[in-house]
Amino acid sequence: MANSERSxxxxxxxxxxxxxxxxxxxxxxxxxSGIAEEFGMSRTPVREALHRLDSEGLVERGxxxxxxxxxxxxxxxxxxxxxxxxIEAICAxxxxxxMTEIERDALTRILADDNGHYATVNARFHDALRRGxxxxxxxxxLDDLNRRSLPWREASFRGSGDRxxxxxxxxxxxxxxxxxxxxxxAATLMRAHMASSLSAISEMLLxxxxx
Amino acid sequence: MANSERSxxxxxxxxxxxxxxxxxxxxxxxxxSGIAEEFGMSRTPVREALHRLDSEGLVERGxxxxxxxxxxxxxxxxxxxxxxxxIEAICAxxxxxxMTEIERDALTRILADDNGHYATVNARFHDALRRGxxxxxxxxxLDDLNRRSLPWREASFRGSGDRxxxxxxxxxxxxxxxxxxxxxxAATLMRAHMASSLSAISEMLLxxxxx
DNA sequence: ATTCGTTTTTATGTATACATATTGATTTGT
DNA sequence: ACAAATCAATATGTATACATAAAAACGAAT
Numbered sequence: 001m002a003n004s005e006r007s008x009x010x011x012x013x014x015x016x017x018x019x020x021x022x023x024x025x026x027x028x029x030x031x032x033s034g035i036a037e038e039f040g041m042s043r044t045p046v047r048e049a050l051h052r053l054d055s056e057g058l059v060e061r062g063x064x065x066x067x068x069x070x071x072x073x074x075x076x077x078x079x080x081x082x083x084x085x086x087i088e089a090i091c092a093x094x095x096x097x098x099m100t101e102i103e104r105d106a107l108t109r110i111l112a113d114d115n116g117h118y119a120t121v122n123a124r125f126h127d128a129l130r131r132g133x134x135x136x137x138x139x140x141x142l143d144d145l146n147r148r149s150l151p152w153r154e155a156s157f158r159g160s161g162d163r164x165x166x167x168x169x170x171x172x173x174x175x176x177x178x179x180x181x182x183x184x185x186a187a188t189l190m191r192a193h194m195a196s197s198l199s200a201i202s203e204m205l206l207x208x209x210x211x
Numbered sequence: 212m213a214n215s216e217r218s219x220x221x222x223x224x225x226x227x228x229x230x231x232x233x234x235x236x237x238x239x240x241x242x243x244s245g246i247a248e249e250f251g252m253s254r255t256p257v258r259e260a261l262h263r264l265d266s267e268g269l270v271e272r273g274x275x276x277x278x279x280x281x282x283x284x285x286x287x288x289x290x291x292x293x294x295x296x297x298i299e300a301i302c303a304x305x306x307x308x309x310m311t312e313i314e315r316d317a318l319t320r321i322l323a324d325d326n327g328h329y330a331t332v333n334a335r336f337h338d339a340l341r342r343g344x345x346x347x348x349x350x351x352x353l354d355d356l357n358r359r360s361l362p363w364r365e366a367s368f369r370g371s372g373d374r375x376x377x378x379x380x381x382x383x384x385x386x387x388x389x390x391x392x393x394x395x396x397a398a399t400l401m402r403a404h405m406a407s408s409l410s411a412i413s414e415m416l417l418x419x420x421x422x
Numbered sequence: 423a424t425t426c427g428t429t430t431t432t433a434t435g436t437a438t439a440c441a442t443a444t445t446g447a448t449t450t451g452t
Numbered sequence: 453a454c455a456a457a458t459c460a461a462t463a464t465g466t467a468t469a470c471a472t473a474a475a476a477a478c479g480a481a482t
Contacts, residue, residue: 012237048259051262079347081350082346082348083349092300135293136286137291137293138290141294171260184395192396
């Protein structure tokens with residue numbers, strides 16, 4: 001035991017990846033026996049993995065107490081994304097107060113060295129702010145919310161118009177607020193940034209809900 | 212199975228209560244076999260309960276991968292309490308925007324009907340704001356953080372001076388901001404309220420850390 | 423034909439036996 | 453006497469068998 005890679009960890013990571021990637025879709029059933037057979041192990045570690053996914057909000061209990069990939073209502077998603085935005089805003093405010101000069105320079109460089117790969121730059125920017133907030137509890141919270149929301153963020157890049165260009169502008173504005181140590185401004189800008197970033201998803205979800 | 216009270220739920224609740232109440236103190240060891248024997252069940256449900264407590268942050272892994280009641284550094288506690296304050300502040304802002312007239316009246320009455328039991332009034336006030344925020348994700352987050360921080364909040368009532376009176380004043384100020392629908396003001400006041408509410412704990416912790 | 427009751431199926435919950443790793447003690451060699 | 457290696461003790465990790473509840477399938481009665 002205490003193996004370098006425990007079976008439970010392995011199956012947990014595998015299932016988590018499938019859910020996040022969309023290979024497993026909301027509503028899909030996950031039975032302990034089936035997964036155990038697929039991965040060539042007993043139900044015990046599978047059981048542990050499913051319970052962890054449950055507490056992480058990636059799966060839920062269906063009829064017969066069976067596990068199914070979590071189905072979220074539009075209201076649930078609105079809550080989740082709103083929370084994500086609020087936590088990001090907190091990070092931005094704390095980062096504006098606490099980032100060291102070195103961290104500020106690094107943050108500036110992330111946007112300056114924009115090589116066109118928006119997703120990469122975006123991830124780096126948000127990561128830098130998360131670390132700059134210097135609060136491990138919030139950082140863990142943010143990681144968790146990001147993972148939980150990933151399954152519904154795929155389609156966010158069929159965004160309309162020049163969403164990426166707009167997002168770059170918003171990043172620059174946040175950067176300026178952080179450099180100016182204006183926490184409240186950074187937080188407000190970040191809330192708006194997250195809201196517009198996720199508006200495409202919301203529209204998509206609302207459209208599906210009406211269908 | 213799927214019993215109205217599963218063994219795992221029972222032992223989870225029991226251990227959780229002991230940790231929160233301080234019967235089990237940080238650093239105390241929790242062995243699967245020992246607990247199983249005490250509760251008259253097998254290791255399996257105990258194991259599930261311990262893993263849940265782990266994911267909830269109430270216990271951690273010690274040497275030999277044994278479970279021990281979580282020991283938090285001063286920095287960890289600072290992060291945790293800061294996060295708690297930030298989330299409460301979010302609730303206050305959202306509640307200021309979203310509470311219905313009925314909810315505002317109820318909130319007003321909670322402070323008006325103050326019968327002297329500060330803890331009760333305090334709990335009701337924060338609960339009302341949490342519900343008024345109308346975001347289940349944030350509400351769940353807040354519940355979680357409250358549970359995680361409970362073990363270190365006992366001593367918060369050996370607060371110095373007229374902490375309770377000051378707290379009442381802060382509550383009234385927050386109420387006014389909420390009634391005025393001034394979200395940013397409510398959030399700022401709430402952050403300050405949480406910070407001063409928890410300052411006694413911080414002082415105590417710092418004193419212990421120096422000892 | 424429909425509805426209520428029974429049966430069967432199938433999922434998770436629990437108990438127990440065994441595997442394995444880590445810690446600490448013991449022993450042996452220099 | 454000290455150090456390194458080995459062995460024993462004890463914890464969690466895993467496999468498997470059985471218990472049990474809940475939903476679906478089936479059948480009989482009205």
